[in-house]
Amino acid sequence: MHRRFMLVAAATVAVASLAACSSGDTPDSPAASGTSAAPGSVTLVTHDSFALSDGILDDFTAQTGIAVKVIQQGDAGALVNQLVLTKDAPLGDVMFGVDNTFASRAVDEGVVAPYTSAAPAAADAAKHAGGTGLTAIDYGDVCINVDHAWFTKHELAEPTSLDDLTDARYKNLLVVPNAVTSSPGFAFLLATIGAKGDGWQAYWADLKKNGLKVADGWSDAYFTDFSGGGGGGPRPIVLSYASSPPSTVPKSGGAATTGALLDTCFRQTEYAGVLTGAKNPQGAQKLVDFLLSDEVQADIPTSMYMYPVSTAVEIPADWQKYAPLATTPFDVAPDQITANREAWLAEWSQTVIG
Template sequence: MNRRTRRTLATTAVVALLPALAACTGEDTPGEAQSSPTTSASESGTPELSGTVTLVTHDSFALSEGLLESFESETGLTVEQAAAGDAGTLVNQLVLTADSPLGDVVYGVDNTFASRAVEAGVFEPYTPDELDPSVTDLVDPALEGLTPIDKGDVCLNVDTTWFEDEGVEPPSTLEDLTDPAYEDLTVVTNPATSSPGFAFLLATVDAFGEDGWEQYWADLSDNGLKVTDGWSDAYYVDFSGAGEGGERPIVLSYATSPAFTVTEDGSETTTAALLDTCFRQVEYAGVLAGTDNPDGARALVDFLSSAEVQADVPPNMYMYPADDSVELPAEWEQFAPLAEDPFDVAPAEIDAHRDEWIEQWTATVIG
């Protein structure tokens, strides 16, 4: 079983418990830390952990088998998981249920959507002690309560085998995708529901400016663009390079994705990331305001930022660990480099124009 298949199975195993969780969690208002009936202070002043901690994630969360179980064994906590959909859907759910949180901890809120959740009072202020300096460099003061867990570049990927077989030169830039030579070949995700989709929209805003990005998307749409709600469908259902029967050889994914399509002998990969199309993404974890188990929630955030979990991020979640001191898989240097000059939009600009840009994109592409 290859890594991409194993990751899909791990994702499928995370059961979406959102309605039940919304009904079961407390009614505390965000920002009001409550005393937990499941924790008590030991003689040393360190909380004794017990009870259940619910970890709410996006659908692509996955850790190696036994890692969460080890955390449970060491702490006495029980971790339940709930998947809320893609990261955009996750943030929407968090905002809508801010007065009755879906769980205790969230993982998967990223820098394209995070400010919306922060403004809605979704998170309790908390940052783990002794983070590596490379992690603290990623901490955004405007995103109080969020700890960086991983980072990566959202980029277009191509199925190099498909292009070789068809005798077609693959694209390399954003502008290339509007060429009739690539008609009906591209699939991306919806920026209203997908954080990679929104990251890619931001890349085009930076690339073409306020006066040009809408026309770019109109041209892309006219060239047979397909849009899906989430990354998993785009990559595993529509992308020909995933080995699942897809028919489109250009997909919105990550710069790290080619490290997961390496041939058995390790000599080459069958896909490639277009590094001139990338937007840098950071994903965070945070304690949800109103948690019923604040000490357990903080312990889980500490665990997610630990070196053990950081080292487990690349082979399971396609992302670079936030901690640069963590050793990367050997093949990443060759097959999964980060972009040297990714596109970027300032958080304040994202905050000010997110809804406007998504509405404009929807009108242009979906109609």
């Protein structure tokens, strides 16, 4: 239902309670921000695609004496729904994975308590906050992806724009996740609203006439329907991420077999925050700070296939070639998303699903 190729393919999501090892302050420890020690445990409520490399959360425990329990709640939309439904009796202490398509709802519902991190990367995070008051941790572009090999084999020029996707040359070639049930799917709906304005419904009607397929979620679209996702599907155009292509570089070497269309993108930012009513708010603050540490930020590209907000860590070399960000992604203001989300989804469903 979400993205992250290596995560779905390898099923390496780390969901565990980690035993406390020792306490103590380090340069990346939130103790430097003025919070007192918070031994015991914290519960992180997140989406199904959260995964850091083995041992990283153990390092947090070693630095702070705080064990971490991870609870996963579906994609970003399902996560927000659960946080809102349980806000009077929160599921945990800290959340990660609410993105900019849902952040305003979480803030308006009072799900997250105010907290300003003093971690070194906090200034970088603030540049991506978008007025939410939340702590940005990572970001990436939701974009149309194409299978280079398929188009070469069929001697057909690849599409390059949103308008190309309605061209008869690409009939029955595109698959996207459902905008109602998938956060990347909703992000792509927002891309088309940002691009087409009041004409977005007509654009989707044209996509439907051109043989659009709607999958339940990202994994179905990418791994089952997409010809370049490893499952041998029939469709060479799929909605995914600008960071998807590096995962298709052959192990034996060579170039990525897929590419992202950077004129079709919507930028997605993921946030963390201390939950209102947290049992261990000081421990939650420490974990938010830890997510901004160099250790975590450097791990994000290879573990969660997103860009870190910190400018102090290096991006993998193949990302510079195969996972560049869009220069001018489409944008929709957060307050407009909040005001129109339900109406837009209802109109999308009526237009596309019928």
